Amino acid sequence: MKAAEFEYFRPTTLDEACGLLADTGDDADRCLLAGGQTLVPMMAMRLARPTHLIDINRITELQGIRDLGGSVEIGAGTRQRAVEKDPITRRKLPLLAAALPHVGHHQTRNRGTVGGSIVLGDASAEIPLVALILNATLIIHRRDGRRETMADGFFEGPMMTALEPGDILTTIRFPVWDGTTGSAFHEVAPRKGDYALVSAGAQVALDANGTCIRAAIGVGGCAPTPLRLQAVEDALVGQRLTDALITQAIAPVPDLIDPESSVHASAAYRRRAAPQLVQRALLDALSEARP
Template sequence: MKPPSFEYHLPGGVEEAVGLLAELGEDAKPIAGGQSLVPMLALRLAAPEHLVDLRRLDGLRGVEERDGTVRIGAGTTQAAVQRSAEVARSVPLMARATPLIGHFQIRNRGTVGGSLAHADAAAEYPAVALALDARLEAVSPRGARTIPAGAFFTGLWSTALAEDELLTAVDFPVRRGRSGFAIEEFARRGGDFAIAGAAVAVELDGAGLVRRCGIGLFGLGSTPLRAPAAEAAATGSALTGIDASELGRTALAELDSVPADLHASADHRAHVGAAIVARAWRRAAEEAAHG
């Protein structure tokens, strides 16, 4: 199918871009890499009257570490994240998630901000942002504000961004010391969206107890999710006292519902999801324990 007709805008800066979004309102959509929006246009799942192209906004691209955080510009491509030594060193969970996204052609065009703003429940980056307690920066004509990842994803393909707001960057806390990270997913083919997936971050204290853990789930609800009951069950415990399989079952048991579709029934997806959480936990815990 062909997309519906639209008016095309190519702003030269962030201020001009958010001005256009404010002026055009709900009839406008920003477009970066277009790897999510263009297929939706072609299928008539989206029909904006205006597209605001962000490709000239160089200030939205780049990776920078400062004050204990790594800031990744929203316009940074997934391929650039995959190549970044800074991301691999300081946000390893992000680096490990990136090769799982689609195919290299998609990663060459797709952007960090595009993936987060699209908020697909089966995508990797939103779950990573949740597991790492990322903070997302948005700009509008009213100024800039910071949104915690836990408050950013509000529903199916929807976020806390207002119509005139533009996602400009995401900040990830740098976790060093005795920390471990892992992401696991199950998909029918490489490059497909995950039927079930989990991103896990574990941090140990000086006594070897779990000081903090984050478990982000994807493909298991209408939004990317965290598993607070499973996180609470692990926090304060020694790794040797945590049963990974039981932790996986706890993570899935707390979900209100698990989606069913032509790829998997709800029961099958929940069974696979529990196993995926357990597998990711084992890998992250082993890395935290041994470095």
């Protein structure tokens, strides 16, 4: 099939894009085009039928990675592959660096954007999960203003976010952890490049004595949204992490998640896989953090 007819716009500034998106002069269904890796197939299958397509790929304000010391800002329109290859990502955001190779194929990452992935808010997607684990700040513009919101609270339901009509996600600000840290990301997928059935990411920080002073852990594919495992984090902080302690801390994981069955995996399978992946991510993060 071919996409239904639409009008195409290619603004070069954020203001112009906000204006085009906010224009309510008629019954138009206005939609942004970023990497097009999801939207274009949806249009081709006529599951999406925007009448006005606003291509944001020429807007330089949405591009690039900026190292601000205590945080790293990534423009929403930055390609996933560019972020994956950037040395700032590897040095300052190792959890994101570990997750990115799992996002589709390098061909889709060459076009797909970090912002497009977060806006879709798929519960199995890697970038929204990392944004939640690190509690990134999402910067959103619209014609009449700008606001910031935390990733915790942004993902509201299956493919539903706090983004409102007329909003453009412009920047994702990831906090950078100081000190001795380690991180790891693992997932199970039917084939390389497929969306994860279950995924888990973990980042830990240790003090000079090897005591865990900070832990951030989350899972994908285990609930209607990506999920942070606060109870597991609480069980680890303030402790010297051993294999036995980690085994004990992850024991409640099957009760903390709310997976659904799909044609690819049953809820029971996801409940079994999630603690295994969390354990693996934690052990790898710990061994990376230890000198």
